[in-house]
Amino acid sequence: MTAHRRPLPSRTDVRAAIDTLTAQTGRRPSVLALATRLGLPNTTFRRNYPDICTDLTTARRTPDDTTSTDAYTACKADNARLRRTNRDLATQLDLAIAVIQRLSTDNDRLRTALHQAQSITPLPRRPR
Structure with a gap:
C-alpha cells in the first residue's frame, strides 16, 4: 500500500x-x-x-553592490544625524540644568525675603 x-x-x-x-x-x-x-x-x-x-x-x-553602498551611505548619514541630535540635546540639557539652578537660588532668596518681611510687627490701628 x-x-x-x-x-x-x-x-x-x-x-x-x-x-x-x-x-x-x-x-x-x-x-x-x-x-x-x-x-x-x-x-x-x-x-x-x-x-x-x-x-x-x-x-x-x-547583496547587490548598489544596495550595500546605498545602505552604508544611509547608515552613515543616519549616524551623523544622530550624533548631531545627541550633541544638541546635551547642550540643551546643560542649559536646562543651569536655569534650574538659577531658579532654585532665586526661589530661596525670595523665600528668605518673604519670611523676613512677615516677621515685621504690624502696628495696631487707631480706632476711628
Whole structure:
C-alpha cells in the first residue's frame, strides 16, 4: 500500500513563485518562505530542488553592490544625524540644568525675603 502524494510543482512554477515573492517583498525569498508558499515541507523542498535552494542561499548571502553602498551611505548619514541630535540635546540639557539652578537660588532668596518681611510687627490701628 502506498501513501497518497501530491505532485510536486514544476520548476517553472517554483521560478514563478520566486518572482512573485520577490515582487511582493522587494528581496529574494528564503527557502523556507518559498517552500511555505508552495505548500511543501522545507525538507521536501530542499530534497527535490537542491539547485534552487543553492541559488536562493547564495543570492541572499551576497547583496547587490548598489544596495550595500546605498545602505552604508544611509547608515552613515543616519549616524551623523544622530550624533548631531545627541550633541544638541546635551547642550540643551546643560542649559536646562543651569536655569534650574538659577531658579532654585532665586526661589530661596525670595523665600528668605518673604519670611523676613512677615516677621515685621504690624502696628495696631487707631480706632476711628
